[in-house]
Amino acid sequence: MEEASDAELESIESRGKALSIAKEPYEFAMSGNWEGLKKFYKKGDKKTEEIVGQLTMNNDTALHVAAFAEPKVLEFFISLIKAYHEPSLLCLALNGQNNHGNTVFHEVAASGNLNAAKHFLELENRVESEPGYQRVLKIENKLGETPLYRAAAFGQTKVVEYLASKMEDKELHFKRKKDEISILHIAVIGQHFETALWLAKNYPCLANGEESNGLTSLQLLAQMPSAFRPKFRKSIWTMLLYKCISPSTDDFPPNQKGDLESSISQPCQSSCSRKTTGWRRIDNMLEEMQNRKILSELIDLLVKEDYSWAKYEEPTDNIKTFTLVYSEVEKGADNCVRKENGISTCTGISQTVKSTYKYTPLLIATCTGISQIVKMMLKVHPQSVDVHDIDNEQNILHMAIKHRRLAIFNILAKRKLTTSRLANRIDRYGNTILHHAADTGFYSVDAQWVSGPAFQLQEELRWMARVEKIMPPHYFMHRNNQGVTAKELFESKHSSLLTLAKGWIKETAQSCSTVAALVATVAYAAAFTVPGGNDNRGVPVLRHSPFFITFAISDTISLICSLTSLGTFLSILTSPFEYENFHHSLPFRLHLGFALLFFSLVATMLTFTATIVLLIHHQKTWTTSLIYVVAFLPVSVFGLTQFPLYDGFSQGFKYISKTIKKIKRSG
Structure with a gap:
């Protein structure tokens, strides 16, 4: 230098x-x-x-x-x-x-x-x-x-x-x-469909224009499935609400001229006349309906003006036959190898220079996760947040995300204006911050403070969702220099973890369902062998005792919770094991099953305690023994609560399941 x-x-x-x-x-x-x-x-x-x-x-x-x-x-x-x-x-x-x-x-x-x-x-x-x-x-x-x-x-x-x-x-x-991208192209790429509609209507010549890759606005729009994906179809209640407030065709009177002229006569009319109810969810739904109406009008106009479909000609030489396997092997820039399945396996993102000797103190502290230095640097030299790694063209946000520094990420996220400026940068390899969130080249998944592959995968999906919130929406479709989107990179990097998560959650659900069935059997049997026995008419002898009510309620709770947890674990075994299921559905069911099983065990202990108290109280010699029982109950509950809900339960249930199998084999 x-x-x-x-x-x-x-x-x-x-x-x-x-x-x-x-x-x-x-x-x-x-x-x-x-x-x-x-x-x-x-x-x-x-x-x-x-x-x-x-x-x-x-x-x-x-x-x-x-x-x-x-x-x-x-x-x-x-x-x-x-x-x-x-x-x-x-x-x-x-x-x-x-x-x-x-x-x-x-x-x-x-x-x-x-x-x-x-x-x-x-x-x-x-x-x-x-x-x-x-x-x-x-x-x-x-x-x-x-x-x-x-x-x-x-x-x-x-x-x-x-x-x-x-x-x-x-x-x-x-x-x-x-790059010769037109004003209509950029409006479509940013999914600003109201602006795009106004431009396409007032300047029809833009509809047929091509960007540097030869794509028209309609071709770009055709590559955006997220723009057409409904946002309010996740639950039956949300869908019903959407249907109730969805306007009919009468709410949007047709144009008298037979085109879009009357609806575009006053630009921004749709946004200016947008109604608000004060209910955030309903306002979002109304906004989506309005956006869908605008998008529909834009598609209608672009289809009428776009003739890019007519320019393609069938090649006359070097015609290839149909094949399901792409066997060509080629090496390109940035260590990108094209394999037989046609998917590019690229090492460029993980082969980025890992040494930090050329970084500023702020970037080094970000890579190593020392949040105290980061806070102080931002306090004393706030403009240093704008400095980036020149070789790789990565800023502090890239560093925090690819090294999974959540504390530093949260520090930056509080500075919304700073974060919005940093999130737009694409590094030397064409990677967005979401590509770095999908990559595992700079940290170990096993080093996360969660136990079990299923929860590790959930943390990875949460990290992706966290980064998506601060990134421009149209960046989700961006492909890096190797032609890979962030989603494709995530799936290729986490395929082995997905396999481990499938096996782990299946084994855990099977073990827990075994224990739940055992608890349900005990609770069901206790209901028909009440303490003190029954009289000649089959009525419990001790039914007038207050402890009998405790026995009946706790045994009922134990049976209901154990059977519900059993159904929850069985639903896990019959669920599809895809990435989106590990983000919320499967971990939630596992948490719910653990909680229900825990409550069933506690209720079973209360049932046992109430039974002992009933028998001792019936014999008039219960005072001393009751003290021992009451003293023992909190200790037992405390012992149960010391099982970590995530690891301790699963490991304990696996051990119990293996023991039951050994007993069956020996018997």
Whole structure:
């Protein structure tokens, strides 16, 4: 590594000092303390000038960060900008770009703040004649995106409509220069179907456009099964509620013109007229219904305009016959081997450089799981969270996820704005954070603090679900450099664990069902051999004793719980053993079966105790013995509770089952 020159060292030092000065407003912004940020910049004219100064490692200013805050916060900063008397400062505020090339207007367009966008365009009138000034509508970031394109990428339909009305050469804004993806493609990829519908209706030429891989918007939409998957079909009650509030076709009157013109005459009409009931679940259902209506209209329009199906021709040479096995073996980049089943087995994600000597302290602490260092680093040098591993292009979130550092992950998750920025990054190998959650190359599954392969697999599935919540939805379909999605990678890495989990949960359920059947047999027999016997009419002799009621209730509870637990364990044995079942269904049934079996054992002990008390009390010599019984009961219950519900029960039941088998064989 070449030594830095004196000028470079001086530049680094000055930049570090500038960032240190901006530490306080950075903390206000990242923690969402907008009132504190506003008070900070109210302190004199010097603070006002610092609004256009560097605030983050990515060269963001306070305006860039405030663009995603509440509208009133950005309006406050706009009022401060309006007070600028120097045109150079106002030009810098409007034209200043961060490391990604985004101006404040790019961020405002992405946030959907329509009023702020109008204010910025009004401010342009004061500096249009300044030398070197560029119109904010035409400035492109490093990906070649204009503010109009960014608004569409984030699904801000109102802003898209407004900016489109202010532009003359709209076609110049309809493609991203880096990869030729059109504005309609990006809206579909982000599953912003309302925006996509408005664009497809007002600019039909976009429907037939192709991105760099030759795919049209309809072809991209056809590869998104998650967009069509219903969200409210998981339970019968939810489904019934969905049916009850689902609007009929009369609620959406047909267009009088026979097309979509009347429904799109006012953009964002659907979102603006969306009704809310105050019930979160019902509001989500209503929103899904509205989204499905929009999606249906979009499909209708794209199918009418898309003719990509007509361009394909049957190849005339090198025609391959039908085969179920792909036998070609090829080695490509990043250690990717194509095997006989046609599935790429790639080692690139796990072959990432594991040494941490080139990392910053924050990244090293993240890899090793020292949360105290991470907390302190983020407190003293908060901007260090933006630093990433240059070789692998991985940030702190990638590191925390791939090394399974839950404590550090939770620290980052509390910083929602920081997490949303970090979650969008894709590393050198094309892996998202979900790919790292699916990989096991940087930790051992057996090292988890859970016992049993079934619960280990459940923890893996929970980890995937935890990471999915902070990741953009359309990233689920992303394929890395080896053409593998995160789901495919997860299944390939956890296939052996799935096999172990199947065997383990079957053996545990069989052992526990044996014990449950034994307890049920004892409880059933006790019901017909009541203490004290029956009289000539078959009525229990001791039925008037209060201890007899205890005996009857506890024996009934024991029988019900043991039989219910037996049915629960049997339902486990007859269930499908797929990944999704291990996420919730199977572990829940196992927990329920353990709990019911535990209660049946406790009830059986109470039955036994009540029987002893009845017999001793009937003989009038029960005082001393009762003391022993009552003293023994808590000790016995405490002994049972010391069995861990997950491991102790299963191991104990396995031992009992093996003992019963030995007795049967010897008998």
